[in-house]
Amino acid sequence: MKISEKLKQVNTSISFEFFPPKNEEGEKQLFNTIKDLEKLNPTFVSVTYGAGGSTRDRTRNIVKKIHEETSLTVMAHLTCIGHTKKELIEILSDYKNIGIQNILALRGDIPLGQEESEIYKKDGCRFANELVKLIRTEFKDWFSIGVAAYPEGHPESPNLERDILYFKKKVEAGADFAITQMFFDNRYFYEYLNLCEKEGINIPIIPGIMPITNFKQIRKFALMCGATIPEDLVKKLEKVEDKPEEVEKIGIEFATKQCEDLLKHGVKGLHFYTLNKSKATIEIYNNIKHLVK
Template sequence: MQSQKQFKRRFSFEFFPPKTDAGKEKLQVVRDQLAEVNPDFFSVTFGAGGSTRDRTIETVLNLHQQGISTAPHLSCVGGSREEISQLLDEYKANGINRIVALRGDLPSGMGASGELRYANELVEFIREHSGDHFNLEVAAYPEFHPQARSAEDDLKNFARKVQAGANSAITQYFFNADSYFYFIDRLEKMNITIPVVPGIMPIVNFSSLVRFSDMCGAEIPRWIRKQLEAYGDDTVSIRKFGEEVVTRMCEDLLKAGAPGLHFYTLNQTEPSLSIWKNLGITDREKISF
């Protein structure tokens, strides 16, 4: 973890592009509330195969124009070099200087992956097209990508993204801090020392968490799963327990030198903001860990 302690900490929140007018209004309220804690940036997801492209662009530009740096997610699956170039030019013209570069997932029924197959190829293409204009974030998987053939292959894939020009990384969420620590130790042995910011998923709904975690390969430790199961439909207890568990993990991560936190908000304010307040990071210069 020594390599991570050298980096200035940064804190960010992730949104998904809303589908309806009501969703847009809700996100505006969430955005205003989270903006009050002065995060370093917001990020906005990009649907499988570019399925939310227009909504992502609209959401990114709307948030960015309100005064907080906003980073669009950009995936290469299903997109051509020309389409990606157009997106990069539009973002650059509108003052966007950070991108989360991902391989992305193929939507159901789509057989072709596009001209660029992997995230390292996307990073390389962005560098060729836009030089150093964008700060490029890539994904990291402390518990390893669910489609990776082995742990070693997954580490090599991450190294390729760094070699292609990635500036920093955001992890898939996890609930076992040791998986993050071990991942960083492995990177240090490979002389990879870019900032790797833990992705944090607040626990709000047990059934949704299980479904999403099974899909993306994030492990829910047995003791957490069993306690959540015991609460049944008691959403108040689920949220209270989840807040305590995730807050404690964030404290451990920051104490060990993690270079910040990235909250997966699911377009909600309270779950992420409660953890934020518990950690006392409103005044970052006075963080005690």
């Protein structure tokens, strides 16, 4: 079923993101996680796509397995850089043939050490809005299309206002909904929604939640994508940096409060970046489920 249709049927969407594991053991862990999270009856789940198409086959295989072996609605991430339009159409045609109706259309991160000529194909899509347009042109309304949104602005964008204009191009090209990059201060998200409203952007924008269970890892992620971690939270985590259980406890408490505030402000849903683990996400969900309508 299309995510755009499911979002109209629920007051609050709950969804989870996974990444394709590198080996058989990782796949086993992932499907144990999926089994745990399936019990929460999420609106949808998604599977990421590596930089420059580096996980193309693994992404496809995990998406297919979730679609065929679980009750979950699954969305495949697809990045356009590094691919020709012909390759993108082949990938999308394959997804259509196996019954996948949901795509998260992304430009994608530029792989380290690669030249622009390797990344931006002559007959390719340079930006996500071009990928959205390609999908709509070639497949009409078969796919429900999600895109990324950046409450603190894309790291490559000169300012937030310019970034929102790029976001608007994706919406005008045919995007149905958006999922945000992770953020830890809700004020950025609320201000982003206000700016989007002023630009006439009215698709559902779902906040992306990253539970902090490994401080060093999340700090690295935040640095890469330009997400601000509140100073008081950083100080708390630095004190227990080498105590994993304490870090996880603080991370779960913080994410719970963040989600509670978002839900009280009437967000359309919550999208959890699970890192292929279920424990923290389940705890947070159990803490907030009384607010999920």
